[in-house]
Amino acid sequence: MTAFVLVPGSYTGGWIWQEVAARLRESGAEVHPVTLTGMGEGRDLAGPDTDLDTHIEDLVRLIDQVDAPELVIVGHDYGIHPVLGAADRRPERISRIVYLDAGLVLDGESVLDLLPDPAVRDRLLRQAEDSGLIxxxxxxxxxxxxxxxxxxxxxxxxxxxxxxxxxxxTFSRPLRLSGAASGIPTSGILCTANGLSIAMVETVARMGEPRFKPLLDPGVGIFELATGHWPMLSCPDELAEVLLRAAAGEGHRLSAPEQPALHRPFVLDVPERGRERVGHVDLYLPDADGPRPAVVFVHGGPVPPGMRPRPREWPAFVGYGRYAASLGAVGVTMEHRLHDTRSYEQSAEDVAAAVELVRADPRVDGERVALWFFSGGALLSADWLATPPPWLRCVAATYAMLAPMPAWGLGESRFRPAAALRSAGRLPIVLTRVELDIPEIAASGEEFLAAAEDCGADVEVIDVPLGHHGFETLDHTDEARAAVEHAMRSVLGHLRG
Structure with a gap:
């Protein structure tokens, strides 16, 4: 018999699993919905010393009482923290760990450490100042x-x-792991309406993000549920079925490609041109006298800090920089520190510093600059849309994430391009969409265009039929070449107009 230990997330208790537990028991499984100390009817037991270790001990005691030969422990949201802590202490008793719309937590990290928005972290700390409770x-x-x-x-x-x-x-105490549980089989269940999908995870894992590297192990199975962050309430039957399949070792397997798409050649055959490197900025200079307009290309992410080659050396960005220079503009590629979802603040600072460096260069017409954002880097466009300076003649975005993914915890941050559009005025925006984009990113584009229509923003849309995310190196088609040429002509037209 398989026993399921169901561990709830923040602010919730074992009651949240009621319907899922009933379905699992109907299948013949033993089920233990968990109410952690202080989180249910016994919430009066929570005191100033109740922390993550308390909740880990709750699970260890329960694990020691379960006799079933197969024990699957499921952690939802915050619940994965005590699950991993308990698995580290009782690795021999657990047959599988299931991450239910939960983050990949590393040794030494706390919940507060993983919050991407510093304002949210500060607000939670203020709430708990007197009582120790949030x-x-x-x-x-x-x-x-x-x-x-x-x-x-x-x-x-x-x-x-x-x-x-x-x-x-429970939020502030770091999780301490010895590595004893590293060999336990794992499964992941992603809730796509919360902004996570197999396609998105696969893209990040293949880029070499260390946190996601374990997902490339052939023993890891991943599932999707087309629902929000609370599947035990929104689709308990489907969740119970997926949990049974996970316990059986099923699920989608990720695989690393022989050659990552970002290392493949640029879609256009552009003339070779040297670059001039200044710190984190590369300049591709045109054959022209006098100051020229500039296009600053802002890469997406998150990108692991140790990844090689670095983004400005990827064929796509080298190609864009050379292409802009061949048409008479200064092509600018750069690097910013978007290493994880907590890095948008520092990435915004990096982009602003790079733009100032470029505008100060005597070979650049500082009054004619365009910013061109890609993928997850497009959230950084919000600052420029909210308060566009007079020298910013155009904002472009390609396969762009134009709203934060719900799972990223950036909903209260300033990095929301759709909300910033109302202040953009008549600033021209050139948006390149790909037909086969990651669904969550495509949905953010629809949200952005609806906001643009509502406030009358000046948005030109260029579509790439059958194009993929990263189409400039993935799709060497006539449609892909035409889209890049069209977008560049539009951007340079706004710079020269």
Whole structure:
């Protein structure tokens, strides 16, 4: 018999698993929905010393009482922290760990460490100053923890009613891992309406992100559920079925390609041209006298800090820089520190510094500059759309993430291009879309265009039929070449107009 230990996320208790537990028991499984100390009817037991280690001990005691030969432990959201801690202490008792819409946590990290928005972290700390407890969200704020898509209204109301204050120590205490559980088979369940999909995870893992590298192990199975962050409430039958399949070792396997797409040649055959490197900026200079307009290309991400070659050396960005220079503009590629979802603040500083460096160069017409953003780097366009300076003649974006993924925790941040559009005025925007983009990124583009229509923003859309994310090196087709040429002509036209 297989036993499932179901560990809930922030502010919730074992009650949240009620329907899933019933379905699993109907299949013949033994099920243990967990209410961690202070998070349910016994919430009065939570005191100033209740922390992550308390919750780990809760699970260790339960594991020691389970006799079933196969024990699958499931961690949702915050619940993966105590799950990993308990697995590290009892690795011989656990047959599989299931990450349910949960992050990949490393030794020494706390929940607060992983929050991408410093303002949210500071707010939680202020809430807990006196009592040591963090109040659960209100009904309107609950989606800030993760998409509530698919949750019936009565279930959402019950979620708010039964939510318990979270002891600060459970968020602030780092998870300590010895590595003893590293050999336990794992499964991941991604909730696509919360901004995570197999396609997105596969893209990041293949780029070499160390945190995602374990997912390339052939023993790791990954599943998708087309719902928000609370599948135990929105689709309990489907979740129970997926948990049974995970326990059986099923799931999609990721694989690393022989040659990553970003290392392949640029779609256009552009003339060779040397670069001039200044710090984190590369300049591709045209054959022209006097100052020339400039196009600054801002790469996407997150990109692991140790990844080689670096983004400005990828064939796509070298190609864009050379192409701009061949047409009489200064092509600028750069690097910024978008290493994870917590890095947008420092990346924004890097982009601003690079732009100032470029504008100060005597070979650049500092009054005629365009910014061109790619993929996850497009969230950085929000600053420039919100307060466009007079010298910014155009913003371009290609296969662009134009709204933060719900799972990233950036909903309260300033990095929301759709919201910034209202202040963009008549600033020209050139948007290149690919037909076969990652669905979550494509959806963010639709949200952006709806906002643009609502406020009358000046957006030109260029579509790439059958194009993929990263089409400039993946798709050597006539349509791909035409799209790059069209986009560059439009951007340079705005610079010269």
């Amino acid at each position: 109040s659960p969200p209100s009904l309107d704020d609950w989606p800030s923890l993760g998409s509530t898509a698919g949750v019936p209204a009565d279930s959402l109301a019950r979620l708010v009613e039964l939510a318990a204050p979270q002891p600060l120590g």
